[in-house]
Amino acid sequence: MSDTAQQQVDRAMLTNYEKVAEVVSEKDVKNYLLENPDFFVKNPQVAEKLVISHQQKGSISLVELQSEQLRKKNRELSHKLNQLISIAKQNEQIYRIYADLNIQLLGCRFFSEVQDVLEDVMRQKLLLSAVTLKSFSGAHALPEIQRKLFIEKRFKQDCFFFGRLSQHETQLLFKDGNVESVALMLLGEKGELGILAIGSKDPSHFNPDMDTLLITQLQQFLNVLLPNLAGY
Incomplete structure (x- = not known):
């Protein structure tokens, strides 16, 4: 097909699109394109003629816009993946600290030793500001x-x-601890043994929406350990 003939076809198609636009809403066009994602593949000449306004680059083609959006999405996915990996590493580290804590607690013979071990681990390894066992x-x-x-x-x-x-x-x-948020747990099957209180200087560190898996395991461990200690 000659260039002149192609131009005539293109003009005819654009004219038809203009007539259709008079009775078709923007929502109709959006829904149609979503239901027919291969539309521009089947009609490449339409995609080539589309010009889209861009805040930084002025007018760009649809292909350029799609490429840029894809690169942006890839960057966002990469950032989220890195965040998830970082969180997973932190969780693994915290889990190992709690596992080591349980082993240390097994060696305690007196209630006062439990307090010392908890304070040492919570403050030195988990960087919390205060721990008390009442x-x-x-x-x-x-x-x-x-x-x-x-x-x-x-x-x-x-x-x-x-x-x-x-x-x-x-x-x-x-007493004199620098505490802005806390985690409190009752100890004992019916809460009869005591209270473990852990404090942080960060007001948002302990909050009602936090995960309780590890701290629940610590509570269960102490419920078994404390009644058997001499001097309790």
Whole structure:
């Protein structure tokens, strides 16, 4: 086909498209193209004539736009993949720390040793700001009035609490610790053993939406370990 004939065909097609545009809405065109993704493959001459406005590059072709969008999507996918890999590595590291913690706890013979091990691991390896283990019995037991305060206010529906405490509550548990958010857990099958409190200086570190798998495993481990310790 000669160039003149091709031009006549193209003009005729464009004229037809203009007539159709008068009765076809933008939504109709969008739906049609979505239902026929090979339209521009079957009609390459249409794709070649499309000119699309671009903020940085001015007017570009549809092919250029698609290529740029594909490169952008690939960059975004690569970034998300790197984030997932980083999170997976962090989770693996944290899991190993908790596994080592359980082994160390097995060697404890007294309640005070459990406190020391928990504080060492949580502060040195997990970089948390404060850890305290409050027993509900024994010479250093949490006073009954304070015990009721925490149970009635922070453990109404669950044996865990994640979030922020009042200044008074923070001082009762941590005294001079730099604590802005906490993870609290009741210990014992019925919450009768005590409270483990872990504090972070980051206000958003502990929050109600956080995953509880590892901290639940720690709670279960302590529930078995603590009643068998001498001096509890």
